[in-house]
């Protein structure tokens with residue numbers, strides 16, 4: 001517990017520093033769209049799955065890429081999901097945290113929010129409605145000589161959490177996750193409109209990690225920018241000099257862009273992210289000869305940051321401590337909940 005508190009103090013200082021140094025960035029932010037759990041949260045749950053499930057005893061109907069449906073165990077499915085979602089070089093506790101988030105997400109999908117895309121199957125490998133998944137043959141191709149080592153590592157990371165899922169008010173939570181955040185995770189309400197008590201903005205030490213492509217830029221010509229904006233907001237006034245097009249930004253509590261004034265119209269960060277296929281709403285817009293939009297982090301930013309989880313694991317956090325960090329107030333299915 002002391003470790004958590006000391007760490008939180010450190011993070012606060014880190015965040016204060018960041019809020020100063022991030023000025024150049026205009027925002028400490030991030031968001032994601034990588035994994036399936038980027039789907040819209042649905043209505044409140046009404047069914048409680050039985051406690052005490054074991055992965056080896058839980059069978060899923062899995063829709064394969066060739067269109068066939070086969071039974072696989074939760075253990076096999078989660079290994080494929082974790083292998084797809086995280087670099088195999090991640091710390092074991094980060095992989096275990098991912099396994100619990102993926103199991104929780106799967107249980108919620110099976111019992112509470114079944115996918116309409118494939119009524120005869122519980123899950124598929126398409127991350128736009130389920131979670132990313134790689135088969136063992138794909139793992140072999142991806143990992144080459146390290147296949148045996150990495151497969152054993154991920155199997156062990158999943159098995160260490162066997163059957164455990166995250167709960168809130170006795171229900172499996174909506175365990176969304178994302179790749180990386182710029183200092184703070186995002187509140188679910190800022191992305192989807194609906195608030196979840198366990199999906200609130202918390203500090204995350206992603207800056208401790210060497211994250212590939214953490215900062216990305218998208219450049220578009222002035223004409224293309226203008227056309228894109230006008231396609232959404234015909235009332236935007238982009239008739240003047242280009243340096244007058246982009247005005248002030250506002251930021252939400254996580255440092256992500258809430259809105260940017262463009263041609264006299266307030267556009268949301270989410271709208272800009274979608275329009276220009278940005279990796280996050282932690283963004284700045286600069287107008288010069290072209291329009292350059294810079295984004296930090298990757299994903300919607302809600303729930304667990306995968307790279308943040310890896311940083312926490314390096315700080316000595318267990319998988320339970322990692323999950324408690326990102327899913328505020330959530331409990332574990334194998335622990336007695338206080339009322």
Ligand SMILES: [Zn+2]
Pocket residue numbers: 115117118123124125126129130131
């Ligand atoms: Zn699916």
